Amino acid sequence: MMKSNKQRRAEIKARRLERAADLKAKLRTQDARQLSAGGLVPGMAMADKSRLAHYNTTFGEVPDFYLDRAYTCRDCGAQEVWTAKQQKWWHEVAQGSVYSQAVRCRACRQARRALREAALRNEGANLLGDEVARLRALATKKPTADSLAQxxxxxxxxxxxxRVVAIEVMGHWAGPAQIERLQAFVANSGDSYGSWEYEASKAAAKALARKAEDDSEC
Structure with missing residues (x-):
C-alpha cells in the first residue's frame, strides 16, 4: 500500500528526531571535531566561516559545524528538528543571527506570518478609510486654514x-483659489494614461462640471 504524503512526512520527522537525539548523546562524550573525524556524519553540515565573518564574536566563536537540533515548538508544543542544512541556510544565506535558535515549527511560523500580514492589510485599509471619511467631512463645512492644510x-x-478625494473636496468648496487649482489640474493632464496627472485631471474636470451644474440650478 502506498503511503500518503502525511505518513512520509511523519516518518521523516521521526528519523530526524532520532538522529538529533543520537547526535546529542554522542556529543556528551566527544566534540564535533572528533565525531566528524572520519567525515561528516548524517545530521551534520560544515559551516562556511567566510560567510559568518561579519558576526561579532564577543560572546563566542562562530561554529565549525551545524548539527541537527531537536526543539519543542513554543506555540503548539510539537517536537521538531532544526536540521543542520536548515541552520546553514538560515545563518549563511538568509543572514540570520548566528546566535538565534528555531522556536516554532513550520506550520506555526506560517500561521503567525499569515496573521501578521492580515493585520497589516487590515490596518492599512482601515487607515485609508478613516482618512477618506475625515477628508470628506471637511467638504460639508467652510474651509479654514486647518482644513485647507489638511x-x-x-x-x-x-x-x-x-488625493482624488482631496480634489473632490476642493470642488465642493469651489472658492476662487480652489477653482484656479482645479483648472490647473485639468490643464496638466499629462500624456500617459493611468498616470497621476491623468487621473487628477479627470477628477478635477468632474469637480468643475459638478460646480457648473450646481451654478446652473441656482
Missing amino acids: VEAALQSKWRSL
Whole structure:
C-alpha cells in the first residue's frame, strides 16, 4: 500500500528526531571535531566561516559545524528538528543571527506570518478609510486654514484615492483659489494614461462640471 504524503512526512520527522537525539548523546562524550573525524556524519553540515565573518564574536566563536537540533515548538508544543542544512541556510544565506535558535515549527511560523500580514492589510485599509471619511467631512463645512492644510497634505499622500478625494473636496468648496487649482489640474493632464496627472485631471474636470451644474440650478 502506498503511503500518503502525511505518513512520509511523519516518518521523516521521526528519523530526524532520532538522529538529533543520537547526535546529542554522542556529543556528551566527544566534540564535533572528533565525531566528524572520519567525515561528516548524517545530521551534520560544515559551516562556511567566510560567510559568518561579519558576526561579532564577543560572546563566542562562530561554529565549525551545524548539527541537527531537536526543539519543542513554543506555540503548539510539537517536537521538531532544526536540521543542520536548515541552520546553514538560515545563518549563511538568509543572514540570520548566528546566535538565534528555531522556536516554532513550520506550520506555526506560517500561521503567525499569515496573521501578521492580515493585520497589516487590515490596518492599512482601515487607515485609508478613516482618512477618506475625515477628508470628506471637511467638504460639508467652510474651509479654514486647518482644513485647507489638511487638503494640501492629502494631495501629497501616497494613496492616489486620497488625493482624488482631496480634489473632490476642493470642488465642493469651489472658492476662487480652489477653482484656479482645479483648472490647473485639468490643464496638466499629462500624456500617459493611468498616470497621476491623468487621473487628477479627470477628477478635477468632474469637480468643475459638478460646480457648473450646481451654478446652473441656482
